[in-house]
Amino acid sequence: MSTALAVFVVEQEFSDTAWKKNAPVIMGDKGATVYLGRDEAENLRKIQKAGRQLDAMGVAQTKLAGEGWDFERQWAFANGYTNTLSTNAIEFAGDAERLANMRDLVxxxxxxxxxxxxxxxxxxxxxxxxxxxxxxxxxxxxxxxxxxxxxxxxxxxxxxxxxxxxxxxxxxxxxxxxxxxxxxxxxxxxxxxxxxxxxxxxxxxxxxxxxxxxxxxxxxxxxxxxxxxxxxxxxxxxxxxxxxxxxxxxxxxxxxxxxxxxxxxxxxxxxxxxxxxxxxxxxxxxxxxxxxxxxxxxxxxxxxxxxxxxxxxxxxxxxxxxxxxxxxxxxxxxxxxxxxxxxxxxxxxxxxxxxxxxxxxxxxxxxxxxxxxxxxxxxxxxxxxxxxxxxxxxxxxxxxxxxxxxxxxxxxxxxxxxxxxxxxxxxx
CATH class of the missing domain: 3.40.630.10 (Zn peptidases)
Structure with missing residues (x-):
């Protein structure tokens, strides 16, 4: 059984959930969730910040789960979820070979x-x-x-x-x-x-x-x-x-x-x-x-x-x-x-x-x-x-x-x- 933490992205309005809008990542029973808005540039920054937060929490393995993980979102997460010694492991949601090869070179x-x-x-x-x-x-x-x-x-x-x-x-x-x-x-x-x-x-x-x-x-x-x-x-x-x-x-x-x-x-x-x-x-x-x-x-x-x-x-x-x-x-x-x-x-x-x-x-x-x-x-x-x-x-x-x-x-x-x-x- 995988010990990787599941990470989800969810797109929603923030009219009554300002706390979700401001927090990079929310922890729950099923894993970690990043709540996204309409501005994709800001979404990518938030996803990268979520990766940093999970690294700072000591999470060593993650799995990008569910829908909504396009190439750039996955790469933004990888940039944030890279510790100084590059030891963190990611299971990508798609384009896995391309992303893994690029991550290896980076x-x-x-x-x-x-x-x-x-x-x-x-x-x-x-x-x-x-x-x-x-x-x-x-x-x-x-x-x-x-x-x-x-x-x-x-x-x-x-x-x-x-x-x-x-x-x-x-x-x-x-x-x-x-x-x-x-x-x-x-x-x-x-x-x-x-x-x-x-x-x-x-x-x-x-x-x-x-x-x-x-x-x-x-x-x-x-x-x-x-x-x-x-x-x-x-x-x-x-x-x-x-x-x-x-x-x-x-x-x-x-x-x-x-x-x-x-x-x-x-x-x-x-x-x-x-x-x-x-x-x-x-x-x-x-x-x-x-x-x-x-x-x-x-x-x-x-x-x-x-x-x-x-x-x-x-x-x-x-x-x-x-x-x-x-x-x-x-x-x-x-x-x-x-x-x-x-x-x-x-x-x-x-x-x-x-x-x-x-x-x-x-x-x-x-x-x-x-x-x-x-x-x-x-x-x-x-x-x-x-x-x-x-x-x-x-x-x-x-x-x-x-x-x-x-x-x-x-x-x-x-x-x-x-x-x-x-x-x-x-x-x-």
Missing amino acids: NWSRELTNLPPADIYPASLAKRVADKLEAISPELVSSRVIAGDELLEEGWMGIHTVGRASKHQPCMLVVDYNPSQQTDAPVDAVLVGKGITFDSGGYSIKSSEGMLAMKCDMGGAATVAGALGLAIQQGLQKRVQLVLCCAENLIDGSAYKLGDVITYKNGTTVEVVNTDAEGRLVLADGLQYAGEVGAKLVMDAATLTGAAQMAVGNEYNALFSVDDALANKALDYAAEQRENLWRLPLQPWHQENTPSAFADCANSRPQKGGGAGGASNAAGFLLRFAPNEGKGWLHFDIAGAYHNSSNAMWATGATALGMRTIAAILND
């Missing part, structure tokens, strides 16, 4: 982000991602790791500069999903992920409180890796490459310093005015790689700026692009996939908002948080390296990727918010 992405930095460092992140994607499609996926001084030999200066002070060598992982198996097939899209497996801030060192959660600074890498896996599961027929820019931003006698100038592969020179603005320095290499392979679509994801989180909170991700048609498509897909995404300003002139007297530009402004418009200025820095002057490029500053503590919607830790949207864009 939980894997969350686990990557939640694991301690002793377990996730550049080489181990690259191996875990390559192993997972190769297991999903062994015949169509191949991978390559460029590590340590090999980065210098191939011109990937940003990753090497940021990561050279760690005993764990920085690396670039390139995963190639090639469904045609033709070596000369064009690369339709490149995904670029920020893989800073721990961020001390470097010589612009963070406070202890600000550093505690910095194992999550590879959340962008986990998000795009999970998105590619999900897109492959959904039947992706395009050649897509994944580029993870992996490094630990630490301090020793060889660490990069304030005032250093990095000369990138494309000749652009960058003065370092903040070693804690390291994510954009490594992403610059990934964006240049995307340009080298001629990808028409380029998407990067990164836990890049606190400014983005200040702007949109932690239930949204921020989107930047100078390609209006593509940005609008991304927003449409995010709405379809029920993932909160908000577009913030980016214009070509944002490239000039991090000036330097000693180089083509600086990596930030020498002000707390990069000054006003910090998230847009960071995106403007990346625009210098994006192929085709930004046409076909989307930058996701994933403010909702990680929560330092649990709330009414999410468990403590990673959320994988953005995975579904990026996968959907790939499968467009």
